[in-house]
Amino acid sequence: MSATIRDVAKFCGVSVSTVSRVLNGYTDISEETANKVFAAIEKLDFVPSNTARMLSKNDTKLIGLTIPDIKDPFFSENAAGAEKLLQENGYQIFYGNMERSAEKLMSFLQQARQMRFDGLIITPDEWTEELLNMLQRIHIPVVALRRRPPQSSGVPYVDNDHYKGTMEMMTYLSDLGHTKIAHIVLPTGIGEIRREAYRDFCRIRGIEARDVEIDLPANKLDQAKENGYRAMQQIHTAYPDTTAVFAATDQLAIGAMVYLREKGLAVPQDISVAGVNDMDYASLPWFDLTTMSLNRMEMGRAAAQMLLDIIENRQVHPENLLLGTSIIVRGSTIKM
Amino acid sequence: MSATIRDVAKFCGVSVSTVSRVLNGYTDISEETANKVFAAIEKLDFVPSNTARMLSKNDTKLIGLTIPDIKDPFFSENAAGAEKLLQENGYQIFYGNMERSAEKLMSFLQQARQMRFDGLIITPDEWTEELLNMLQRIHIPVVALRRRPPQSSGVPYVDNDHYKGTMEMMTYLSDLGHTKIAHIVLPTGIGEIRREAYRDFCRIRGIEARDVEIDLPANKLDQAKENGYRAMQQIHTAYPDTTAVFAATDQLAIGAMVYLREKGLAVPQDISVAGVNDMDYASLPWFDLTTMSLNRMEMGRAAAQMLLDIIENRQVHPENLLLGTSIIVRGSTIKM
DNA sequence: CTATCCCATGCAATCGTTTGCTTCTGTCGT
DNA sequence: ACGACAGAAGCAAACGATTGCATGGGATAG
Numbered sequence: 001m002s003a004t005i006r007d008v009a010k011f012c013g014v015s016v017s018t019v020s021r022v023l024n025g026y027t028d029i030s031e032e033t034a035n036k037v038f039a040a041i042e043k044l045d046f047v048p049s050n051t052a053r054m055l056s057k058n059d060t061k062l063i064g065l066t067i068p069d070i071k072d073p074f075f076s077e078n079a080a081g082a083e084k085l086l087q088e089n090g091y092q093i094f095y096g097n098m099e100r101s102a103e104k105l106m107s108f109l110q111q112a113r114q115m116r117f118d119g120l121i122i123t124p125d126e127w128t129e130e131l132l133n134m135l136q137r138i139h140i141p142v143v144a145l146r147r148r149p150p151q152s153s154g155v156p157y158v159d160n161d162h163y164k165g166t167m168e169m170m171t172y173l174s175d176l177g178h179t180k181i182a183h184i185v186l187p188t189g190i191g192e193i194r195r196e197a198y199r200d201f202c203r204i205r206g207i208e209a210r211d212v213e214i215d216l217p218a219n220k221l222d223q224a225k226e227n228g229y230r231a232m233q234q235i236h237t238a239y240p241d242t243t244a245v246f247a248a249t250d251q252l253a254i255g256a257m258v259y260l261r262e263k264g265l266a267v268p269q270d271i272s273v274a275g276v277n278d279m280d281y282a283s284l285p286w287f288d289l290t291t292m293s294l295n296r297m298e299m300g301r302a303a304a305q306m307l308l309d310i311i312e313n314r315q316v317h318p319e320n321l322l323l324g325t326s327i328i329v330r331g332s333t334i335k336m
Numbered sequence: 337m338s339a340t341i342r343d344v345a346k347f348c349g350v351s352v353s354t355v356s357r358v359l360n361g362y363t364d365i366s367e368e369t370a371n372k373v374f375a376a377i378e379k380l381d382f383v384p385s386n387t388a389r390m391l392s393k394n395d396t397k398l399i400g401l402t403i404p405d406i407k408d409p410f411f412s413e414n415a416a417g418a419e420k421l422l423q424e425n426g427y428q429i430f431y432g433n434m435e436r437s438a439e440k441l442m443s444f445l446q447q448a449r450q451m452r453f454d455g456l457i458i459t460p461d462e463w464t465e466e467l468l469n470m471l472q473r474i475h476i477p478v479v480a481l482r483r484r485p486p487q488s489s490g491v492p493y494v495d496n497d498h499y500k501g502t503m504e505m506m507t508y509l510s511d512l513g514h515t516k517i518a519h520i521v522l523p524t525g526i527g528e529i530r531r532e533a534y535r536d537f538c539r540i541r542g543i544e545a546r547d548v549e550i551d552l553p554a555n556k557l558d559q560a561k562e563n564g565y566r567a568m569q570q571i572h573t574a575y576p577d578t579t580a581v582f583a584a585t586d587q588l589a590i591g592a593m594v595y596l597r598e599k600g601l602a603v604p605q606d607i608s609v610a611g612v613n614d615m616d617y618a619s620l621p622w623f624d625l626t627t628m629s630l631n632r633m634e635m636g637r638a639a640a641q642m643l644l645d646i647i648e649n650r651q652v653h654p655e656n657l658l659l660g661t662s663i664i665v666r667g668s669t670i671k672m
Numbered sequence: 673c674t675a676t677c678c679c680a681t682g683c684a685a686t687c688g689t690t691t692g693c694t695t696c697t698g699t700c701g702t
Numbered sequence: 703a704c705g706a707c708a709g710a711a712g713c714a715a716a717c718g719a720t721t722g723c724a725t726g727g728g729a730t731a732g
Contacts (some may be wrong), residue, residue: 284594286622356691384688
């Protein structure tokens with residue numbers, strides 16, 4: 001098919017190793033030879049086979065990165081952040097779309113091993129025994145994103161500091177004068193951390209905790225709006241005097257707003273609403289949503305950096321990293 | 337490092353080729369030997385090297401797929417559609433995030449060649465000479481998605497039938513009694529097709545064409561909302577009696593709605609608004625947007641099917657494919 | 673003038689599979 | 703009893719690079 005390094009060598013009457021050295025920019029080659037080789041490469045339209053190179057060098061410069069749900073732009077931005085840094089360091093990213101399926105994750109990891117990836121950045125929906133075993137077996141450096149692995153696993157991870165962020169949001173709402181603040185909880189590990197922060201805050205300030213958990217399975221997070229609606233309904237029924245709601249995602253917040261407006265309650269005049277994520281439509285007039293913004297790109301970048309440190313042996317066992325969040329104040333929250 | 341096929345062979349006292357045949361499910365192997373081999377594989381935790389296999393078989397089962405903009409969920413769904421079919425056929429997808437950069441596309445194609453991809457599905461922002469030359473050179477089967485390649489290039493493509501879809505939407509609006517219908521044009525190839533359909537429709541029905549083109553560069557399509565706002569402003573100034581607007585994307589439509597409401601005009605009572613894409617927030621109460629829905633998943637799937645047909649020589653030169661669209665009627669459009 | 677060293681290049685093993693051919697053994701038909 | 707045949711397994715040559723080591727020749731030093 002395509003020309004090989006041998007063809008190039010033959011074409012300009014040098015040995016294969018010489019061509020290889022030219023290709024890899026070795027300096028102990030006479031300029032004359034180098035030029036001949038370049039000319040031949042051009043002429044024969046030769047492109048070195050990555051496959052052969054991988055085999056020969058026994059490393060692939062390939063990093064596997066899982067995307068839990070390709071439809072969720074959040075993850076895409078994580079990925080974009082990681083990609084940039086890795087490419088700068090000569091690595092290619094191999095994406096795996098998990099569609100929220102643990103099974104797909106397993107098969108991706110199996111693939112990773114067959115393909116001899118140099119590293120992995122994963123965002124599992126759940127840390128199961130099976131997953132930990134698999135990671136153990138494949139002998140590929142791995143860092144986790146957004147889902148805290150069990151301490152004992154030794155898998156380093158990068159996430160936003162949801163505890164601190166929640167505290168900040170609650171402080172913000174509290175400083176506005178709100179004392180009856182509800183919280184819509186996401187039934188995930190992260191959700192639990194935020195709930196914990198929420199409850200701690202309530203305890204410290206001596207206000208009532210009003211958290212309601214939505215019952216959406218982890219693989220159906222796209223029904224978030226409906227769930228926000230239902231959660232708001234519950235809150236409204238159980239705690240009619242609530243003046244502020246902190247929802248665990250913007251989508252939940254929007255669902256809540258839909259409910260409130262349906263009931264003739266004005267946001268923010270009657271009740272303040274805040275979310276998490278700063279999705280791109282959060283800034284639209286109707287929503288104008290106050291939200292806790294996560295560092296999407298930066299997370300990916302940080303995870304990639306961590307992985308590179310491990311792969312290139314700069315750091316065998318890096319510290320976990322919790323990135324700061326920030327609160328974006330818009331019109332959906334208002335002074336009591 | 338990892339165990340090789342040789343280790344397995346040695347371990348159970350057979351030849352390398354025997355192990356290979358077991359691995360590949362050949363039938364001319366005694367059951368006894370096969371079992372021994374399986375046991376050894378298990379014991380040694382052997383995983384065959386894909387790299388070596390690729391080199392040896394001279395094919396990679398890798399398909400490159402470009403994503404113009406990872407933040408746009410539209411493309412993600414294209415990808416998801418393609419992925420499913422390809423995986424069913426034993427291919428892996430290698431994604432490339434182009435970030436709307438022609439340069440990145442070129443370097444991805446170069447990569448594709450080095451990696452010896454078996455096929456490519458690309459969605460270029462523009463069909464440049466440079467791009468066509470590159471495709472010519474790399475000798476990899478390719479199909480295009482969503483951007484019509486020049487006829488002469490011979491690159492087959494899959495897209496929605498924007499002409500027909502636009503006609504349908506215009507017919508719908510017209511049937512509602514609207515005769516003063518404006519159109520917000522996207523400055524892309526697809527935009528041009530829709531504009532053409534729009535103008536043809538106006539000519540046929542004998543109504544005035546009121547199309548305004550937005551001036552957003554192709555790499556800044558995320559500013560669509562601002563542009564929709566400005567376009568609506570232009571329309572409102574130039575044609576104050578307009579009663580319906582068909583915007584080329586949902587985001588533009590939303591930008592238009594923002595403008596209208598700011599000016600105290602009610603949608604749909606004063607003016608009907610329709611978009612294209614059925615983005616997930618189009619169905620939210622405030623927007624409740626009538627829209628032309630494109631077949632996101634199906635497009636990816638169809639492109640993948642076409643590519644497989646070429647790769648596996650079932651069809652050397654497939655016909656281009658235009659998928660049907662459908663109009664989703666919601667509350668943003670109303671009878672005159 | 674020769675011993676030494678360096679520069680540029682070639683040789684050949686290696687990476688881990690696949691696969692066409694050969695070889696061996698035992699069975700069956702005649 | 704013997705050749706033909708088939709089933710099961712092995713040999714060794716690919717696949718297309720990389721790289722440690724060997725080698726040749728010219729320049730330099732003593």
